[in-house]
Amino acid sequence: MTHAGLREDELVTALRGIVEGTRETRVVVGIGDDAAVWQPSRSHRSVVTSDALVEGVHFTRQTMSAYDVGWRSTVANVSDLAAMGARPVLVTIALGIGAQWNVTELLDLYRGIADAAKTYGLAVAGGDLTRAPALIVAMTAIGEVRPSHVTLRSGGRSGDVIASTGDFGASRAGLDVARGAIALDPPMAEAATCAHRRPRARVAQGQWLAASAHVHAMIDCSDGLSTDLARLCESSGVGAVVEHVPVAPAACAAAAAIGEPAHAYALAGGEEYELIVAIDAHAFAYLAGRYRTRFGDELRAIGTLRREPGLVAGDGETPLGRTGWELRLGAG
């Protein structure tokens, strides 16, 4: 086996092969979904997910404050719990402290973490502090979910409606503004920056959707709509026709500013933490109505799952690439 130019998902598969021999009978979902699931007692399921934010990779001092980094780390982890239908319980933090960061900033970082934790009702329960070559916030979030509500990436079926809890591309627009790559009108720039620095996790929505038997699969969108929808499809053994990309207004403006089609800009976004769900087609209208009543917001229909693998545009033919964030590694 050669390892030239491994894509992230291929690396995950190789790593999974190595750790396959490690087992614990209570672990019911292992590597490959938004979070792992185990069974602390017969009638309970616990969910755990880890996610790291690295200075210079996910943020710079120019694009985010220490508070923002703390907020977004927490949201990124909580969002993975939301995508399993879980209620957050606690987070632990392994903090790597770059030489540039002082105590005042670390306290700010923790204020961001604490505020997000209060927003989503979870406790900050411990962790580890160490020196590091840059600021690294590696967080682990734990939640709980009823056994019957666990919702995986892999349950999507041909014919299901693909829907999302929000629009895409605003966080990418915020990053482009923060980097100085584009200039937007002040209110639009503000909306974009806010989406990038203070994203929300769809926790209540995730629990509500997971409680419905009509919701077959769920994933959160952290690496971009095209990439995360492709992951849901691959896990479910299906493909998807994308008929409508819900583009955030700030993303429309940003796409216009750089001369890229709005839907392409939004498909390549990432870090918006909206949920992408596969819903039984017969139940979609009913569920969307109840969702509107419950959350005062729309479930956006994006397209349909189909038997043929791969993502295609609304014409059913034009392939859509995975244009989101993905790690790629050189050969060894």
Next chain:
Amino acid sequence: MTHAGLREDELVTALRGIVEGTRETRVVVGIGDDAAVWQPSRSHRSVVTSDALVEGVHFTRQTMSAYDVGWRSTVANVSDLAAMGARPVLVTIALGIGAQWNVTELLDLYRGIADAAKTYGLAVAGGDLTRAPALIVAMTAIGEVRPSHVTLRSGGRSGDVIASTGDFGASRAGLDVARGAIALDPPMAEAATCAHRRPRARVAQGQWLAASAHVHAMIDCSDGLSTDLARLCESSGVGAVVEHVPVAPAACAAAAAIGEPAHAYALAGGEEYELIVAIDAHAFAYLAGRYRTRFGDELRAIGTLRREPGLVAGDGETPLGRTGWELRLGAG
């Protein structure tokens, strides 16, 4: 409040103050012990701990192979579970990949993780991969423990015998050998290097000790005997007289090579992952006998807890400093 020259424990206290408002009724032990504890159901306790190994801080390519890094990361986390009396269930891994590291090495790293996981009976259940400025292995381990067996740092009482599950200083000697700072005879160098690269976690011992009502407090020794014993004492509101430091043979040889007293060398060590326990004095001989029968090894008596705060030598007067590994941060 000024933050000039904060010590690690002081920073932890400041950070704890910030996140104190985050709560979840099921979290029964939060920041400040070896691990956090929560209650997934009435009759169960889950334990969670996070620990990060950072290239250039905890290891270099010169001192450890990728396999070793994987092994030791797992052991460092499992050891925190052992110190709570918990049985390991699963780990998740947030892996930061430095530009120097290729796929072959990452697979080796995972082999080290998988072998340690198999040794301690836990599943590798997920995580996160990202680019980083150096190799960073941030791991979270989860275990379970009976409610009545949860053993904290804070239960030590004046008069308790302080004991350990092993000797100290061998890992430090191994690091000194690997760095080329000292040369030892081949068998001694081998023992030292092995202690540094492939430490063990005292999982069975931790569960056994935690099950005894005579064991009042427990901590694992990752930052050095003097530092971790001081932490147990501070948490328990007591001090300690250190009458006998159990020094590993390799540490004796290493101390002789650099002209440092053996007990001082061992007190400043770290990363040996032995458990330090506070045991009811009346029960110590009985428990040590049963321990010998069960594990074919000695519980080493180190000294006694006493009312007066601080660590002192066997004369009851000479102060012993915290000479282990501690993070120190500049002002903000």
